[in-house]
Amino acid sequence: MRDQRHGRLVEAEGAIVIMASTVFAFDLFAVLPLLPQTPVGRGPEAVLLVPLFFTVRSWLIATLIVPVGAVLDKFGPRILVPVACIVKAGGFWLASSATDELGFLAAAAALGLGTAVTRPAMKSVIAAIRQRSPGSQLFAGQNIATNVAAIGGPAAAQAAVLMGMSEQMFLLLIALEVGWRSRCCSRSGCISSLDVETRSHLPRCAPRCFPGSCPSMPTRCWPVAR
Structure with missing residues (x-):
């Protein structure tokens, strides 16, 4: 029974993390066709x-992805990913509304900073899940999903541009980030929809678990993602 519950827990975690990665990739690339429709994008210096x-x-x-990874190791995705989602949402809002070059580039900086957090965070969570389920193909699933989102994001945004709905598309990108801020990392280990009581039945490794560091329980410790 415990093995079955553990398997369902791993599957649920994996599905949610892949969904989050897909949303983040969609947002990252969907902004491409929208920039020429912004006030700065229509200007003479565009x-x-x-x-x-x-x-x-x-x-x-x-440049930030490696140092941010070290910060993630210390504080965990539960704290940093919601902050990154808000930073990225602010970046999309600023990109859509900025009327000068400084604000436009500040939006780029916000999106870069937020992505430097969410990208390694999702990979660290998948690595943590694989500690408990070595046979899972989550990295492959994440790569497929993010590549599909990287193609679909610009296509959806371009369709919005052609229909004169650039502002609505920006609002969608903001809503996706804010939505995942409340959905992801809000209760435990980047997963808000999982039953905390179910987690309590699984052994815990402290403070973190890396390959080979917990020989007595190689697939059931809770590493990096807190």
Whole structure:
């Protein structure tokens, strides 16, 4: 019975984490066709500022992802991911409403900072789940889902642009981030919909569990994600 409950718990965790990763990838790429529709994107300097937006965002993701990973190890995704979701939601709002170059690039910085948190956070949670279920294919599932979202996000946003619904699309991106802020990481270990009582039946490894560090319970400790 305990093994069955453990299996269902792992499946539920995996599904929710993949859903969260899909939303984050969708948001990250869906903003691409929307930028030329913003006040700054319609301005005379747009030919320089729109590419610079992506440069700032990508540079921050690349440079912060390692130090942010160390912070995640210390504080856990439960604390940092909700904050990152709010930062990203603010970035989308700022990108859609900024009327000057500084505000536009600040939006890029907010999106880069938030993504530098959510990207390694989701991978750390999947790694934690794999400690308890080594045979799961969560990394493969996450990669497939995020690649589909990376294709579908710009397509959906471009359709919104063609229908004159750019503002509504920005609102959708903001709503997705705010929604996952309340859905993800709100109760325990990046999963808000799981039964806390079920978790209490599983052994816990403290403070963290890495491969080989818990030989007596290799698949049932609760690592990095707190």
